Amino acid sequence: MKLEYIEINNPKGLNFILGMAHFIKTIEDLHEAIIQTNPGMKFGAAFCEASGPRLIRVSGNDETLKDIAVSNSAIIGAGHSFLIFIDSGFPVNILNTIKMIPEVCRIFCATANPTTVVVASNDHEQRGILGVLDGFQPLGIETETDAQERMLFLRKIGYKLG
Numbered sequence: 001m002k003l004e005y006i007e008i009n010n011p012k013g014l015n016f017i018l019g020m021a022h023f024i025k026t027i028e029d030l031h032e033a034i035i036q037t038n039p040g041m042k043f044g045a046a047f048c049e050a051s052g053p054r055l056i057r058v059s060g061n062d063e064t065l066k067d068i069a070v071s072n073s074a075i076i077g078a079g080h081s082f083l084i085f086i087d088s089g090f091p092v093n094i095l096n097t098i099k100m101i102p103e104v105c106r107i108f109c110a111t112a113n114p115t116t117v118v119v120a121s122n123d124h125e126q127r128g129i130l131g132v133l134d135g136f137q138p139l140g141i142e143t144e145t146d147a148q149e150r151m152l153f154l155r156k157i158g159y160k161l162g
Contacts, residue, residue: 001120005133006076008115009068015091015112016069017084018132023103024049026082027057030098034084035061037097041089044069050079062087076117078127080105092159109134 010016027047034043044065047057056073060066065085073083084098091110098104109115113135121127142150154160 001122003130004119004121006117006119008072008117009075010072010085010112010115011068012087013112014065014068015086015089015110016115017082017086017091017095017098017110018108018115018117018129019082019098019104020078020080020106020108020129021047021082021101021103022080022105024052024057026080026101026103027059029101029103030082030084031059033097033101034086034094038089038093041093042087043084045082045084046070046073047082048073048077048079054079076119076127076129078119078129081129108132111135 008016027045030045030047034041042062042065044060044062044067045058046069049055049057056070058066058070060069065087068085069083073081095107095110099107108129109132111134116133118130118132119127120130151160155162
């Protein structure tokens with residue numbers, strides 16, 4: 001078995017969701033779920049088939065985001081994995097909807113942080129995601145000032161009431 005550490009190429013610091021699903025209709029279901037939950041969100045999604053023609057399936061409403069999702073998926077190359085890059089929103093806006101899609105098995109991360117994907121492969125053309133390294137280690141413990149800044153930030157971006 002070979003282990004690889006693959007950094008997500010995220011040139012614009014966008015939010016993305018990395019997960020695992022199990023069926024060819026995943027790409028269409030991801031698209032429909034995002035549009036029905038947040039119609040104004042810009043996104044690009046890619047899904048790696050694990051059998052049959054073994055294609056990277058793609059959908060979305062933004063060509064640049066689709067390209068970013070496809071290029072990262074091609075490098076990861078793990079069967080049944082999917083990537084969704086988003087703009088004009090946050091993963092929290094669609095994450096529960098994505099988790100509720102029947103063929104979605106797992107979410108590895110939902111982040112805009114620098115992310116490294118840990119991938120295992122064998123001699124039989126199989127690749128799988130073991131996990132992710134998301135962001136960096138903590139530098140300390142939140143102080144009262146830090147807590148106040150967090151609360152102000154959440155209100156500023158509209159996620160908590162005034």
